[in-house]
Amino acid sequence: MLELAVAAHLDTPTPKSVDPQSSVLTMQGADIHMGITKSSSVSVQCSPKMVDASTQTDTQTSDVAVQSDVALQWRGVGIDHSYCSKSVETVETDFEANSQDLFCSNNNSSEMSPQCSQSDSEFILSSSPGLSQSTFESQTSSTTSIPSRTFLVFEEQLKELLNRCAKCGAVIVPEDLKEIQKDGSQLTLEITCANNCTYRWQSQPSLSGTRGTGNLLLCASVLFSGIHFSKFQRFCSNLNLKSISEDTYLLLRKKYVFPVIKKMWDNEQNMLMTTLKSQSDVVLCGDGRCDSPGHCAKYCTYTFLDTRSQKVVDFKVVSVTQVANSNAMELKGFKDALKAIEENDVSISTISTDRHPQIVKEMRVNHPEKSHEFDPWHVAKGVSKKLNAEGKKKGCEELGSWITSVINHLWWSAQTCEGDAVLLKEKWISVIHHITNRHDWPGNRHYHQCAHQPLDEETQRSKLWLKPGSEAHNALVKIVMDKRLLKDLEHLTKCVHTTTLEVYHSMYLKYLPKRTHFGYDVMLHGSMLAALDHNHNVNREQAAYLDGEAVGQPRYKISWSKVHKSFRARPVAVEKDYSYMALMMRDLLSSAGCGNIQ
Structure with a gap:
């Protein structure tokens, strides 16, 4: 496999394009690299005798005999695999000084060294049977297109390909191979x-300011994949893989990768805003996510998600230095993100959030025209915590068996209240009667009896009913009739939940884990990557079996539910679509070739 990988990346043009007036070499498709390489054109099978001795001069023929008995030893080639330790400023200066294209374009392929005038015009390397000429033409691309394939080439296999001149086929003396150091993942040889x-031969296509396309693609791939660079460095060190230094990574990330991410997110956001403008009653759900638990967070990212499309509309990253303390970050993120959406002429009718007191006041004072809903999951979570705490007390053990039923009753009350807050409260309070085996009661305006069918005697005997006036029942009544809870029920009439937003925050950890500290720029652009990942994959269809007896049937997986303490069947979605990352890669190479991004 390694031999095939090596062969798939070398194509030497025929000397028919030799021009005695030039000393510059064009190697169409010569993209072999010690580490990450650019896949290009037609492959070549390499053997100890790459040329016919009869087509060479006497000097070349004698060199063949000498070369077959001499073990190739490189002077300095492939020895230095350490990372560059220069500062960002020094690396940037070196990039500018070495930004000239060391490869000629196809139009200049006829320019060669004057010393090559004696080479045989019929010297042609044999083509690999695995790739045809049409494949060669399809894989040959400019530096602004993404490499079709990339291979890992070992040093010993690379030596076998560089024992002959790519221009005239003459023997290359090992002492005349000199490696240019500090090129990152690129191997540069003076031959x-x-x-x-x-x-000069390079393992990657040159790209202005990057010392090789592979260096830029490595930087983007590490960031796009959510890999911390220190882990990537350890990976390269374990493999003895020549790669870029951290200073180079930081420089390329700031100069090229960040603008491409922002451009892609701006395009995504503009399309979403255009769609939302055409809707008269946009319903948003919002929630904040801090970079660390407790009250010592440095960043808070507040995100708004459209409940109809389930896509992230906008977000704001707030630093603790922008507000008085960490408790004020979520409110500022909420206000800034909402203002940005409204500035795009989006008509927002309803906003669903958690029960954050500052946001509740903000909506009541400054946005009274909008309906403010609470996420039922957050309300149910608070009730569940109180019930569990009471159920652990002495004399209230019987309450523990009713916790799941009470929470389900809260969800049912919110879903069936038909937008009536009074009906919602009456349905919710009815649980204190049902739990004592009492299923009808007077005094309410709308709801006077349980909605379930009458229970038979066997069912009534099997239930662990609570005794009215017992400690367990009194604890339940205290929680159900809590004034703040009853007031908050008025914000559950539309039952707008933020479950998708909670799932998004879980996926968000892929790009910005909480245990790692990041700078503000990384937090901002990492949030863009997370939002793009979510928006392109949120509405995936359920996968189906492709073979076997269940072919065509929807797929499920059995997983443990921490909430319900049981195994449950969950649907399996189709594979994620990351085609937008390929577009960013193309944009990245294009922008790097132009020098900047508009």
Whole structure:
């Protein structure tokens, strides 16, 4: 496999394009690299005798005999695999000084060294049977397109390909191979053959300001994949893989990758805003996510999600330095994100959030025209915590068996209240009667009896009913009739939950884990990557079996539910679509070739 990988990346043009007036080499498709390489054109099978001795001069023929008995030893080639330790400013200066294209374009392929004038015009390397000429033409691309394939090439296999001159086929003396250091993942060699053909060979296409396309693609791939660079460095060190330094990574990330991410997110957001403008009653759900638990967070990211499309509309990253303390970050993120959405002429009718007191006041004072809903999951979570705490007390053990039923009753009350807050409260309070085996009662305006069918005697005997006036029942009544809870029920009439937003925050950890500290720029652009990932994959269809007896049937997986303490069947979605990352890669190479991004 390694031999095939090596062969798939070398194509040497025929000397028919030799121009005695130039000393520059064009190697169409020569993209072999010690680490990450650019897949290009037609492959070449390499053997100890790459040329016919009869087509060479006497000097070349004698060199073949000498070369077959001499073990190739490189001077300095592939020895230095350490990372560059220069500062960002030094690396940037070196990039500008070495930004010239060391490869000629196809139009200049005829320009070669004057010493190559004696080469045979019929010297042609044999093509690999695995790739045809049409494949060669389809894989040959400019530096602004994404490499079709990339291979890992070992040093010993690379030596076998560089024992002959790519121009004239003459032997290359091992002492005349010199490696140019500090090129990151790129291998750059200055080569001189027995016929004095001198040229520079690079394992990657040159890209202005990056010292090789692979360096830029490595930087983008690490960030797009949510990999911390220190882990990537350890990976390269374990593999002895030549790679870029951290300073180079930081420089390329700031100069090229961040603008591409922002451009892609701006395009995504503009399309969403255009869609929302055409709707008259937009319903949003919002929630804040801090980078660490407790009251010591440095960043808070507040996100708004459209409940109809389930896509992230906008978010704001707030630093603790922008507010008085960490408790004020969520309110500022809420206000800034809502203002940005309204500035795009989006008509917002309803906003669903958690029960954050500052946001409740903000909506009541400054946005009274909008309906403010609470996420039922957050309300149910608070009730569940109180019930569990009471159920652990002495004399209230019987309450523990009713906790799940009480929470389900709260969800049912919110879903069936038909927008009537009074009906919602009456349905919720009815649980204190049902739990004592009392299923009808007077005094309410709308709801006078339980909605379930009459219970038979066997069912009534099997239930662990609470005794009215017992400690367990009094604890339940205290929780159900809590004034703040009854007041908050008025914000559950539309039952707008933020479950998708909670799932998004879980996926958010892929790009910005809480246990790792990041700068503000990384927090901002990492949030953009998370939002793009979510928006392109939130509405995936359920996967189906492709073979076997259940072919065509929807797929499920059995997983443990921490909430319900049981195994449950969950649907399996189709694979995620990351085609937008390929577009960002193309945009990245294009922008790097232009020097900047508009």
